[in-house]
Amino acid sequence: MSRPRSSVSRSDPLHQQVARNIRNQIEAGVLRDGQRLASTRELADEWGVSTFVINDAMNLLIKDGLVESKSRVGRMVRAPEQAQERPRPATPHVVLIGGYAGSGKSELGRIVARETGWPLLDKDTLTRPVVEAALEVVGLSPHDRESELYVSTIRPREYESLINAVTENLQCGTGSVVTAPFVREFADPAWIHRTEATCKDLGATVTFVWLYCDAETMHTYVRHRGAARDAAKLADWSGYLDGIDLDLRPPVPHVVVDNSASSEPLQEQARRLIEEVRKTENAK
Incomplete structure (x- = not known):
């Protein structure tokens, strides 16, 4: 989980990108053990690729033991460990996961939450309906x-609500896994130190995680999820890339997870992340 040496886009084969995304969904519990996958043609249409790409992706997943092909049934998810109970720590932890759109924050957050049993707080899940209603009202x-009103007025309140939810959980003795872009927040030492102080005052440890993803893989994820809020990015992807810093990292000790298509499985990196969090607890 060391910092990637370069932010230059890597040209990873499409089948690897598709396989990684589906693998992440299985490990995050979005696709459940025993669930039947869509047909090859349906998956090809969903991803905008050929059936050959889908078959190659499925072969990778079958080789990894995450998918099973059954006669007359089709392809099924194989993830029996999803039902296993996870031990809960006595000391609350807060894991803040940031990254650009399409980097895989939600998947990483879900994997960590499933592995640990810690609550998952996702900014979009908690605030999007209210934010969308507020934008329509004005x-x-x-x-x-992108507008000045959203950036200067609404966005800060989203993060205020998110941190308030973290604080309320800590007051109940419960940590959390928190997913949001955190682009401005992770670049602001004052915000970071305030957050660290809040967690410390409530007896918790905090770990900052930056989720790196190369530009090409990120584009694949954003295009696939088809969220309306991404329309402006996709309409001018090169312009969007010019406006972000793929080398952004928090100016404090942190963990980098690489979710590029050619990187090691996200679940393996998530498990090492959990080990890092627990080492931090033991050191304090």
């Missing part, structure tokens, strides 16, 4: 994430 598109 006459803007509910999918707007």
Whole structure:
């Protein structure tokens, strides 16, 4: 989980990108053990690729033991460990996972939450319906994430609500796994130190995680999820890339997870992340 040496886009085969995304969904519990996968043609249409790409992706997943092909049934998810209970720590932890759109924050957060039993707090899940309603009330598109009103007025309140949820859980003795872009927050030492102080005052440890993803893989993820809020990014992807810093990292000790298509499985990196979190606890 060391920092990638370069932010240059890597040209990973499409079948690896598709396989990684499906693998992440299985490990995050989005696709459940025993669930039947869509047909090859349906998956090809969903991903906008050929059936050959889908078959190659499925072969990788079958080789990894995550998918099983059954006669007359089709392909099934194989993840029996999803039902296993996870031990809960006595000391609360807060894991803040940041990254750009399409980097895989939600998947990593779900994997960590499933592995540990810690609550998952996702900014979009908690705030999106209210944000969209607020934008419509003031006459803007509910999918707007670029206007001055959103950036200066609404966005700060989203993060305020998110941290308030973290604090309330800590007051109950419960940590959390928190997923949001955190692009501005992770670049702001004052915000980081305030957050660290809040967690410390409530007897918790905090770990900052930056989820790296190369530009090409990130584009694949964003295009696949088809979220309306991503329309502006996809309409001018090169312009969007010019406006972000793929080398962004928190200016404090942190963990980098690489979710590029050619990197090691996200679940393996998540498990090492959990080990890092627990080492931090033992050291304090």
